[in-house]
Amino acid sequence: xxxxxxxxxxxxxxxxxxxxxxxxxxxxxxxxxxxxxxxxxxxxxxxxxxxxxxxxxxxxxxxxxxxxxxxxxxxxxxxxxxxxxxxxxxxxxxxxxxxxxxxxxxxxxxxxxxxxxxxxxxxxxxxxxxxxxxxxxxxxxxxxxxxxxxxxxxxxxxxxxxxxxxxxxxxxxxxxxxxxxxxxxxxxxxxxxxxxxxxxxxxxxx
Amino acid sequence: xxxxxxxxxxxxxxxxxxxxxxxxxxxxxxxxxxxxxxxxxxxxxxxxxxxxxxxxxxxxxxxxxxxxxxxxxxxxxxxxxxxxxxxxxxxxxxxxxxxxxxxxxxxxxxxxxxxxxxxxxxxxxxxxxxxxxxxxxxxxxxxxxxxxxxxxxxxxxxxxxxxxxxxxxxxxxxxxxxxxxxxxxxxxxxxxxxxxxxxxxxxxxx
DNA sequence: CCCAATCGAGACGCAAACGTATCGATACGC
DNA sequence: GCGTATCGATACGTTTGCGTCTCGATTGGG
Numbered sequence: 001x002x003x004x005x006x007x008x009x010x011x012x013x014x015x016x017x018x019x020x021x022x023x024x025x026x027x028x029x030x031x032x033x034x035x036x037x038x039x040x041x042x043x044x045x046x047x048x049x050x051x052x053x054x055x056x057x058x059x060x061x062x063x064x065x066x067x068x069x070x071x072x073x074x075x076x077x078x079x080x081x082x083x084x085x086x087x088x089x090x091x092x093x094x095x096x097x098x099x100x101x102x103x104x105x106x107x108x109x110x111x112x113x114x115x116x117x118x119x120x121x122x123x124x125x126x127x128x129x130x131x132x133x134x135x136x137x138x139x140x141x142x143x144x145x146x147x148x149x150x151x152x153x154x155x156x157x158x159x160x161x162x163x164x165x166x167x168x169x170x171x172x173x174x175x176x177x178x179x180x181x182x183x184x185x186x187x188x189x190x191x192x193x194x195x196x197x198x199x200x201x202x203x204x205x206x
Numbered sequence: 207x208x209x210x211x212x213x214x215x216x217x218x219x220x221x222x223x224x225x226x227x228x229x230x231x232x233x234x235x236x237x238x239x240x241x242x243x244x245x246x247x248x249x250x251x252x253x254x255x256x257x258x259x260x261x262x263x264x265x266x267x268x269x270x271x272x273x274x275x276x277x278x279x280x281x282x283x284x285x286x287x288x289x290x291x292x293x294x295x296x297x298x299x300x301x302x303x304x305x306x307x308x309x310x311x312x313x314x315x316x317x318x319x320x321x322x323x324x325x326x327x328x329x330x331x332x333x334x335x336x337x338x339x340x341x342x343x344x345x346x347x348x349x350x351x352x353x354x355x356x357x358x359x360x361x362x363x364x365x366x367x368x369x370x371x372x373x374x375x376x377x378x379x380x381x382x383x384x385x386x387x388x389x390x391x392x393x394x395x396x397x398x399x400x401x402x403x404x405x406x407x408x409x410x411x412x
Numbered sequence: 413c414c415c416a417a418t419c420g421a422g423a424c425g426c427a428a429a430c431g432t433a434t435c436g437a438t439a440c441g442c
Numbered sequence: 443g444c445g446t447a448t449c450g451a452t453a454c455g456t457t458t459g460c461g462t463c464t465c466g467a468t469t470g471g472g
Contacts (some may be wrong), residue, residue: 017418017469038322040246045459046289054420059461115321116244119381134384158399162376165383166400169375170368175325177337177371193364194372217418223439223448251429260450 016061023075024038026051026058030072035109039117039124042069069114070127074149080107089147090191093163096140097187100171104184107132108171123170133168140164152201159198166195212273222267229281231262232257236278241315245323245330248275275320276333283337287345295353296397296407299369302346303393306377310390313338314377337375346370358407365404372401 018026029050033042042066048055062068080103081096110132118125140163148155170190174181181189192203224232235256239248251272254261270275283287286309287302314339316338324331346369354361376396380387 037326038246040244043459044461048420052226054418054422054464055461056421057419060418065460069322109325112321112325115318119315119318120243129382137383158395159403161387162396162400165376165379166372166387166396168382169377169379170371171375172378173371173375175331176335177343179401180371181367188370189364190368194368194400194404197365197404199405249429250431254450258450260448260452261430262432262434262451263449266448271430 018057018061026053027072027075030069031110034069034072034113035106038113039069043116044068066121066124070123073110073114073124073127073131077135079135081136081140081143084139084143085146089143089150089152089199090196091145092143093191093195094188096143096167097191098168101184101187103175104171108174111172112175136168138162140167147199153199157199159195163195163199166190233278233281236275237316237324239281240275240278240319241312244319245275247396257296270322272327276330279316279320279330279337281331283341283346283364286342287342287349290345290349295349295358295405296402298349298353299397299401300394302349302373303397306373307390307393310377310380314350314380318381319377324387342374343370346373353405359405363405365401369401369405372396 026047029047030042033046033050039079042065044055044058047053047068048058062071084092084095084099086092086095090187110138111128114124114128118128144153144160144163148160153160167187167190170187174186196203220322232253235253238249239252239256248271250261253259253274254264258401264274268277286305290298290301290305292298292301316336320330320334324334350359350366350369353359354366359366373396376393379393402409
């Protein structure tokens with residue numbers, strides 16, 4: 001395997017011995033530490049220890065913790081909602097809710113972890129937005145656009161704007177309402193009870 | 207002024223010289239530091255320095271940082287939504303949205319700050335819930351109950367459950383969507399576009 | 413097939429915060 | 443008033459993470 005494929009592009013002329021799979025291993029450790037203990041607890045020494053990697057090696061590739069975390073976020077994009085297309089807007093949104101409920105905690109914890117940090121580090125906020133938020137929002141927007149084209153919802157329905165923030169926001173506070181609706185089906189229920197009525201789609205319209 | 211009123215209840219027989227106003231001053235500094243830099247950056251030395259208070263004094267009253275922060279959260283309750291009663295559910299919800307938009311950032315930053323920390327400290331999560339979340343939720347529930355009693359909304363409308371989490375969740379993600387709707391009127395627009403339609407209340411019903 | 417550069421590992425000095433202990437000065441309770 | 447406990451302030455040793463540096467071992471390029 002051409003081991004400096006990913007590295008050459010990043011470090012320029014330097015010939016690093018870190019292969020792409022090793023790179024993802026490092027990023028994975030960063031994201032795991034993020035989820036487990038939060039941004040402030042992500043430590044170069046912690047990453048080095050967990051990945052059996054020398055600290056100097058980390059500093060050779062990334063100059064600061066902020067860069068390392070940003071890079072880890074940027075390279076680990078896997079969208080929840082992308083690819084959903086059931087043929088109807090209601091079906092799409094329900095499928096999205098199910099997908100979010102399934103991976104619950106995984107991405108939510110990531111957002112919790114950088115929640116405070118991104119208020120102070122604009123580059124971190126940008127990375128989070130471009131990596132985690134924007135792809136999901138784009139996928140939801142695509143669903144809505146298809147729904148508009150199919151005539152399922154009016155193009156000027158003001159609720160359209162709030163579908164994505166509402167859904168992600170609900171994900172963001174579920175931990176605080178776990179006594180109320182910590183259940184698996186909270187998100188699909190939200191789609192049926194709030195989003196679809198606001199969009200003017202009845203429960204019968206598949 | 208009876209200076210150990212608040213203290214006697216906390217420390218038992220010890221006679222502390224910290225008066226109630228001084229106590230609130232300390233708590234205020236804790237909350238300010240929380241909002242400015244996040245939970246992990248709240249430091250006993252930082253609090254001591256900002257309040258011109260000896261570290262030993264802090265340790266005399268609170269054994270750990272977690273206790274100090276929890277106490278600060280618990281004693282600083284001031285609900286946004288409590289007291290709103292315009293006579294109609296739509297009016298109440300719009301007033302609540304305006305109130306939240308006005309104090310925007312203040313409580314949101316507090317939630318961001320403890321967002322990651324409360325995943326690991328159950329007592330901290332409990333304090334946040336009882337202090338910041340529950341009063342607001344109770345006030346919203348009271349609005350909804352009055353709306354049900356007035357016949358403005360059906361008692362079994364499933365959207366009722368999602369009014370409070372939806373509103374607080376939107377507050378929680380606004381920073382991530384600031385390119386979309388960072389405006390002041392985002393929350394009132396959400397009420398009109400999503401919540402009221404989902405509750406079956408038309409725009410004309412005051 | 414050899415040289416050079418990177419690897420993992422860890423020692424090093426520095427800085428920050430912890431939690432404790434000590435110190436006059438102050439203000440409360442009796 | 444007087445004694446005493448708490449006050450604010452600060453010194454102290456410890457711990458933790460930073461970022462740099464050195465060390466054999468390894469490995470890829472020419």
